Structures are given as structure tokens and as C-alpha cells.
Amino acid sequence: MKTLEVKYSTNKTNIYLENNLLENISSLIPRGKKYIILTDENIYKLYSRALNVPNSTWVVLPAGEKEKNLDNVSKIIEKMLSSEISKTDILINFGGGVISDLGGFVASTYKRGINYYNIPTTLISQVDATLGGKTGVDFKVYKNQIGSIHHPEKIFVDPILLNTLPKNEYLSGIGEVIKYGLCFDEDLFNSLFSNFSIDELIYKCLKIKAEITEKDEFDNGIRLALNFGHTIGHAIEAVSNYTIPHGICVIYGMLYEIEAEDIKDKLIRLMQKFEIENQISYDKDELKAFIIQDKKIRNGVIKLPKLEKIGKVKITEVKINDYLMRL
């Protein structure tokens, strides 16, 4: 089994990665606690029998980004109260990024904060969303407007779970893997052109994210680099009414933000390899309306990652009006 220990200011996160880990998770978690397991209907149908956590209660929500909302925060908290979940009990998020963002947010506020574990089930969550403690919900049509930083205590990554992932969701995860390669690791980026081992890729991405979030837990410096492609990506995602998966929107965002033509061409070749469309149409005014709500804008200036070359990114400050003009 591969493991990683990631140290933060207030606590640490232990990561366990192994094929077929799901069936052995109960041997890696403490006894004598109550567990609340948050999941969505798809995961529940596919995997609830394989996850045996003693003393647990399930909360099962419909699947999808639209569920990442305050109403569900209330629903989960109601269930936790009626199940007498105490301050020392544990919330387990079993699902993709929607579930870990939502459940992590609940864990950060329930009784002023309880511990939680993640069992990520999508590629996007296994390489990215599960680690780093960013939790939150969307508000009306705006993404991630309410949230906190609260780190999971344990993360259990089982790459075998990806076998049932719909192709589009897998490609969405590949979008985030491409981001890690482009910004931090040229070898990782190049390996995507050949036959790669998904377990290795996941581990490499988690290691990169671990290093970055340890250095910059609260998003004031290098962690902003993880937002590469996300400013416009989030806007495309919202304008598409969440019909285009997150990571694919991030690829379009990166394509827009890369300045060097040779790197753009490489990215387009990679998109062709994975059969991802490189043309989409969107309404520019609608995109702009979303972008100006971006949390990273301070006094009319946005801090944006700029790709210097493959594997190297730096944070720059751009006037939001200049950025919007280029759209």
C-alpha cells in the first residue's frame, strides 16, 4: 500500500492508496466511534455492500453538482443530530468532489468542527478534490461561494473504483491530471501521451498537491497555481448549467490561459488523444458575469497562475478588466 502523511497547521492528513482498499477500510479506522457515511445514489447502489463500517448510518443524496447546496447541509446535520453523532465521531464522505466538498463543509461546522475521512470515487476527487481541505457549497448559480478550510483526517484511495466511472467523468479527472503535469511536472504531462498507470498518476498528483498545500495551506501563494484554467473553467461550467464536467471546463480554461502556441498545440494533441472536443461555443457576456464574482478578485485585480513553460508556473496579478477584455 502507498501512503502519504501531509502536515498542516492544526492537524494532519494520512493518505492510503491501494487497489481494492474499499473492502479493507474497516481495519484502518478506530473502533468505539459512530460514523455517518455521506454518499450519492450512484455510489450507494454500486458500492454500499463493499464498505463495511461498524456503527454507521448512511445519508444518501441524489448525484450531481446541484446537490452541493445549503439545503443539503441542513438535511445532513438533521440526520447527524437524530443519530446522536457527537463531537468525537466521524463523518465519512464516500463519493466524488461534490460529496467531499459538501460533507467536508458539514464536518467543519457541525458542533464547531468534527473529524472526517474521504473515500474519493472519481478521478477528479482521487487526484485533487479529496486533499487540501477546501470544502464548500454553491450558492444559487455561483460555485463554492460558501465554504471553509478543514482537512480530512484520513483519505482512502481505491483506484479500482474508477472502473465504473462514466467516460466523461474519467476525462474530467484527466483534465485535472493535465493541470498537474502542465504546472508542476513535465514528465507527468508527457506520460499522458503514452500508456500510463493510473495508480502512479494518482499518487504523483497527490504528492504534488500535498507539497503545495503544506507550503500554502490558506491559498495566499503557490496554492493559487492549482487554479490554473479554473477562472474561466468555472464560468464555462456554470454557463453550461453544469452539463460539461468540471475538469473538461478546466481544460478549456487552460487552453485559453496558455500563451505559448507550442504548449497550446501540445494540449490540443492531448485532447485529441483522449477524444475531448477542443471547440465549444459560449455567450461571452454570460461568462463575464460569472467571472466578476470570482473569489480571487481583490480591488479589481485577480491573481492568476501564468504558465512559463511546461512544469513551471508563477502567480501574476492581472486587472480583471484587462482579463475580461481578452475574452
Ligand SMILES: NC(=O)c1ccc[n+]([C@@H]2O[C@H](COP(=O)([O-])OP(=O)(O)OC[C@H]3O[C@@H](n4cnc5c(N)ncnc54)[C@H](O)[C@@H]3O)[C@@H](O)[C@H]2O)c1
Ligand atoms: N475541494 C477541492 O479542492 C476541489 C477540487 C476539484 C474539484 N472540486 C469540486 O468537485 C466537484 C466535482 O467532483 P466530481 O467531478 O468528482 O463530481 P461528482 O462528485 O458529481 O461525481 C460525478 C458523477 O460520477 C458518479 N460517480 C462517482 N464515482 C463513481 C464511480 N466510482 N462509479 C460510477 N459513478 C461514479 C457520481 O454519482 C456523479 O454522478 C465540483 O463541485 C468541484 O467544485 C473540489
